Structures are given as structure tokens and as C-alpha cells.
Amino acid sequence: MLPDAENAGAFHSLAAALESPATDESPAQAIRRMAGGFAMTQVLHAAARAGIADALGDDAQGAAELASVLELHPHALERFLRMMVVLGLLEQENATDFRLSATGQLLRADHPLSMRNRILYIGAINYPAASAALHAVRTGQPAFDHVFGKPFFDHLAEQPELGGFFNELMKRGVDGRVAGIVQARDFSRANHIVDIGGGNGALLSAILTQASQSRGAIFDTAAVIAEARERLEGTAAGGRIDLIEGDLFHGDYPQGADLYLLSNIIHDWNDAQAATILRHCVSAMPRGATLVLIEELMPEQAADSPATIANDYSMLLLTGGQERTEAQYGALLERSGLTLATVTPFAIETCDDRRKGNWALLECHAR
Numbered sequence: 001m002l003p004d005a006e007n008a009g010a011f012h013s014l015a016a017a018l019e020s021p022a023t024d025e026s027p028a029q030a031i032r033r034m035a036g037g038f039a040m041t042q043v044l045h046a047a048a049r050a051g052i053a054d055a056l057g058d059d060a061q062g063a064a065e066l067a068s069v070l071e072l073h074p075h076a077l078e079r080f081l082r083m084m085v086v087l088g089l090l091e092q093e094n095a096t097d098f099r100l101s102a103t104g105q106l107l108r109a110d111h112p113l114s115m116r117n118r119i120l121y122i123g124a125i126n127y128p129a130a131s132a133a134l135h136a137v138r139t140g141q142p143a144f145d146h147v148f149g150k151p152f153f154d155h156l157a158e159q160p161e162l163g164g165f166f167n168e169l170m171k172r173g174v175d176g177r178v179a180g181i182v183q184a185r186d187f188s189r190a191n192h193i194v195d196i197g198g199g200n201g202a203l204l205s206a207i208l209t210q211a212s213q214s215r216g217a218i219f220d221t222a223a224v225i226a227e228a229r230e231r232l233e234g235t236a237a238g239g240r241i242d243l244i245e246g247d248l249f250h251g252d253y254p255q256g257a258d259l260y261l262l263s264n265i266i267h268d269w270n271d272a273q274a275a276t277i278l279r280h281c282v283s284a285m286p287r288g289a290t291l292v293l294i295e296e297l298m299p300e301q302a303a304d305s306p307a308t309i310a311n312d313y314s315m316l317l318l319t320g321g322q323e324r325t326e327a328q329y330g331a332l333l334e335r336s337g338l339t340l341a342t343v344t345p346f347a348i349e350t351c352d353d354r355r356k357g358n359w360a361l362l363e364c365h366a367r
């Protein structure tokens with residue numbers, strides 16, 4: 001079982017929305033808790049950006065000393081540190097000195113379960129995008145584009161550090177799913193597996209570790225392929241993986257494999273864009289090849305799968321995609337020249353039922 005900090009995988013990071021409130025919370029307390037979320041995000045974000053946890057390490061320090069190391073305003077920092085105490089991130093030793101609590105330790109870059117990069121990503125991406133939720137609800141257009149003036153993946157491509165954080169979050173998500181995926185399906189039956197939008201290679205290398213005689217290819221943007229190259233170099237599976245730069249919407253996908261994967265891809269896009277990607281897969285697939293989608297299935301009732309609903313809301317804010325029901329996937333595949341053959345649910349590794357989601361492998365064939 002993965003520790004919780006490792007496992008909150010999804011890039012949308014609406015983790016706070018999934019935390020169970022106290023059972024005896026009154027309606028007014030519930031509204032106050034929700035309304036205060038903005039301040040908590042920014043305390044975490046400012047603390048991570050300023051490097052407070054790394055500078056404190058295992059020691060207790062006063063605001064004046066810390067401010068001089070980090071080039072911050074001493075009095076303002078002292079007030080900020082007190083707020084970190086109130087949120088449980090710091091403990092106060094005496095009138096002047098503060099040290100990290102067990103929770104605050106997770107903001108250190110060198111902690112084995114560090115959540116620092118996740119916080120930097122949320123502060124730079126999710127937080128500003130969420131401020132335009134009303135725009136998304138009014139127009140149906142992604143809040144992200146409204147705030148940043150460009151689509152989500154274009155922005156990540158221009159911001160290598162944030163792109164790296166995103167790829168790392170994706171990898172953590174894959175780490176929580178991969179055991180369920182390889183249990184749900186035997187990939188060793190395929191000779192050649194192409195992972196379209198395969199990111200930094202976390203999924204394909206895990207699959208090829210199981211399918212030890214198979215070869216594979218990852219197709220993704222130039223920046224992500226460069227990261228995959230670095231990550232996979234020297235690994236056992238890496239020698240069997242070709243890395244191919246390309247654009248999901250240009251359709252130059254690698255031809256001739258017997259298995260194509262689209263993991264966590266179709267939910268990023270609206271129906272028209274998703275159909276374009278699926279048709280490009282059909283064009284690349286030889287007769288008899290299989291396409292496997294790895295996605296969450298939208299539940300009928302929101303309460304049945306809170307994690308799926310949170311991811312769907314993130315798609316509304318960030319990319320304009322959506323989570324879909326099995327019937328919606330069936331119809332989308334049908335329109336794109338594919339037939340849905342089997343749906344195999346699988347479980348992700350998590351210690352928290354509310355984060356489980358509703359994951360499945362959707363196996364399909366070109367008509």
C-alpha cells in the first residue's frame with residue numbers, strides 16, 4: 001500500500017475537497033471551512049516558494065534569523081510563521097522560535113514523501129485556474145485558458161519546471177494504478193505496445209517489466225519525450241522503448257503495433273478532440289490490433305465516487321475535457337470507428353476509500 005502522500009496522484013489536486021470533514025461539523029462551520037480554503041492554499045504555496053521548510057530543517061529558528069537567510073521581511077515573516085503554527089505546519093518553541101511539525105516536514109524538498117513540488121504546482125496552476133470557475137460554468141470553456149490566455153498543455157510546455165512537476169504527479173498517479181492494471185490484463189500477449197501520450201514512461205516501463213519479451217514506444221510532446229529519455233536511460237525496460245516526439249492532433253502516430261494505450265488521455269479533451277485522437281489511433285492500428293483506454297468511469301451519483309467527480313471538475317477548469325460514463329465512452333468510440341469490446345474495472349492502491357475513483361480498462365477494436 002502506498003503512503004497517502006505518494007498516492008494522491010491525480011493532477012487536479014483537489015485533495016482538500018476530498019478530506020472528510022469532522023462528523024459533528026455544523027452547517028456554518030462547514031461553510032467557513034470551505035470558504036477558508038483559499039488562504040490555506042496560499043500559506044502552503046508561499047511557504048514552499050520562500051523555502052521556509054528547507055531553511056528550518058530539523059532545527060528551531062526565530063523569524064529574524066530565518067528572514068535574513070531567506071531575504072524576507074522579518075516582522076511579516078514572524079506573523080506568517082504564527083499562521084503556519086495555527087494551521088499545524090509549525091510548532092512554536094517559545095516566544096520567538098519555531099520548528100517544523102510532522103506535517104510541515106512534508107514541505108521540505110529532501111523529505112522522502114515531500115509534497116513541496118505538488119504545492120508549487122497547485123499554487124501556480126490549480127489555484128489561479130480555480131479563480132475563474134464561474135467563467136467555466138457560464139461558458140463551458142476551460143477556466144485555465146481564460147486566466148492564462150492559452151491552453152493548459154501549451155503553458156506547461158513553456159514552463160519546464162511546472163511541466164516537470166506535472167509529469168512527476170502523473171508518475172505518482174501511475175504508481176498507484178499500475179499494480180491494478182497489470183493484474184487486470186496480461187500485456188505479455190502483445191509484441192509491440194505503443195503508449196500514446198505516455199508521459200515520462202512510468203506506465204509503459206512498468207508494463208514492459210511484466211511483459212519482458214515485448215517492445216514498446218512512447219509518443220508525446222518534445223519536452224516530455226526529453227524527460228522520458230532521461231528517466232528511462234539505463235533502466236531494464238528503457239532499452240526496449242522507442243521515444244517518439246509528436247502531436248496528438250497531427251496524427252503521425254507510430255504504425256503497426258499490436259497494442260495501443262491511451263492512459264488518462266481521452267478525459268483531457270472534449271468530444272470532438274477526443275474523437276480526433278481516437279481516429280488517429282485507428283489509422284495507425286493494423287487489422288486485429290487492440291486499443292486500451294485507461295480511464296475513470298463517471299458514476300451515476302456523485303457520492304458514489306468523489307475522486308472521479310473531483311477529477312471531472314478539474315477537467316472543466318483546466319483542459320475542457322471530462323470524465324465519461326461507460327455508455328458515453330461506447331458512443332464516442334463508435335463514432336470514431338472503434339467498437340468497445342470489454343470493460344475491466346481495477347482498483348488503485350490507496351488507504352483512503354474516497355480517493356479510490358472508478359478506474360477501468362476499456363478494450364476496443366477498429367471496425
Ligand SMILES: C[S@@+](CC[C@H](N)C(=O)[O-])C[C@H]1O[C@@H](n2cnc3c(N)ncnc32)[C@H](O)[C@@H]1O
Nearest residue numbers: 153170197198199220221224246247248263264
Ligand atoms: C494526463 S497526462 C497522462 C500521462 C500518462 N499517459 C498517464 O497515464 O499518467 C497527458 C499526456 O498527454 C500529453 N499531451 C498533451 N497534449 C499533447 C499533444 N498535443 N501532443 C502530444 N502529447 C500531448 C502530455 O504531455 C501528457 O504526457
